[in-house]
Amino acid sequence: MKTTIKKITIGVFALLLMVNFTSCDAVQNANNKQKGGAIGAAGGAILGAIIGNNVGKGGNGELGAVIGGVVGGGAGVLIGNRMDKQAQKIEEEIPGAQVERVDDGIVVTFDENSGVFFDTAKYNINGASKTSLDKLANVFIEYPDTNILVVGHTDSSGAADYNMTLSKNRANAVTSYLTAKGIAASRFTTEWFGEEKPTHDNSTPEGRAKNRRVNVAILPNEKMINDAKMQSGEN
Numbered sequence: 366m367k368t369t370i371k372k373i374t375i376g377v378f379a380l381l382l383m384v385n386f387t388s389c390d391a392v393q394n395a396n397n398k399q400k401g402g403a404i405g406a407a408g409g410a411i412l413g414a415i416i417g418n419n420v421g422k423g424g425n426g427e428l429g430a431v432i433g434g435v436v437g438g439g440a441g442v443l444i445g446n447r448m449d450k451q452a453q454k455i456e457e458e459i460p461g462a463q464v465e466r467v468d469d470g471i472v473v474t475f476d477e478n479s480g481v482f483f484d485t486a487k488y489n490i491n492g493a494s495k496t497s498l499d500k501l502a503n504v505f506i507e508y509p510d511t512n513i514l515v516v517g518h519t520d521s522s523g524a525a526d527y528n529m530t531l532s533k534n535r536a537n538a539v540t541s542y543l544t545a546k547g548i549a550a551s552r553f554t555t556e557w558f559g560e561e562k563p564t565h566d567n568s569t570p571e572g573r574a575k576n577r578r579v580n581v582a583i584l585p586n587e588k589m590i591n592d593a594k595m596q597s598g599e600n
Contacts, residue, residue, distance in 0.1 A: 436469055436590055439597030444469050444585050447593075451508045451583065458500040469585055473501075476578040481539070483577065486523075488534035490542050498539065501581070502546035510589035513548075514582040515540045517557040520573035529559035539579050552586070 436444055452471045456464045462481075463474040475481035480497035483489075490498065505513065517536030519528040536557045544550045565572035585593075594600040 436585070436593065438599055440590065440593035440599050441469065443593040443596055444589060447508070447510075447589065448583070448585065451504065451511070454504050454507070455501065458504060459497050462497070471583040473581040473583070474578060475580070476576075477574040481579055483535055486531065488531060488538050490538055495542070498542050499546070502543050502548060505543065505548050505552075505583075506546075510586050510592070512552050512554070512584045512586045513543070514554045514556065514580075514584065515543075516555075516580040516582070518562055518576060518578050518580070519560050520576040521560040521563065521567040522573065525560060529557065529561075532557040532559045535579060539581075 448466060448469060448471055452464050452466050455462065455471070455473060459473075459480050461479040463479060465472045465474075475497070481494040481501075482491075483494070484491060505511070515536050517532035517534075517539070519532045519535075521528070523531075536555050540550075540553050540555045544553065560567070560576070563572075563576045564578075565575040567573050567576060591600065
């Protein structure tokens with residue numbers, strides 16, 4: 366599967382993210398989430414994208430999340446090359462996953478057909494998912510200068526409150542599994558949205574299967590950014 370390269374207009378999204386981030390609903394939702402390394406590294410734009418109204422591709426807010434940390438100039442070229450290599454490695458290791466390069470980041474989408482999935486109404490990591498997550502963990506260990514955002518979603522079957530808790534448990538299960546593989550917990554931010562951010566039609570079995578998903582956004586951390594600026598002579 367070929368990696369998809371996304372180009373998003375930064376100025377327009379920056380305005381949208383600012384509006385979303387300052388809304389009352391945004392602040393309330395933010396207080397219910399776990400915020401860690403990814404948000405700290407790339408700034409409030411990540412949080413704004415996550416809690417915004419379908420910023421990014423087809424309602425997938427974590428695609429918008431990577432916009433906030435874009436680095437320009439020669440440093441940006443160096444970071445882009447490193448992230449390209451990491452994206453290619455993920456595609457090679459987990460061919461069923463959807464891997465997209467968006468500005469300085471990578472977004473990986475797992476659903477019931479792509480390597481990491483959960484049995485109905487369950488959040489334990491099953492055998493098939495362990496295999497894919499083990500491969501993903503190896504890539505994260507090989508490329509340590511990144512922060513990782515894990516986001517859980519469900520379809521619209523069942524009560525909304527139940528689905529919110531289920532998506533939280535699924536996202537936390539993925540984060541816990543990866544940190545147990547020796548990846549620093551400080552690299553992770555964990556978010557969840559229940560049924561609120563569908564990317565496909567929940568009225569069909571196929572659409573619901575794609576909405577039961579976990580997304581992983583991978584962002585350059587401060588060390589990668591500073592190293593790139595130094596190598597490019599921008600520091």
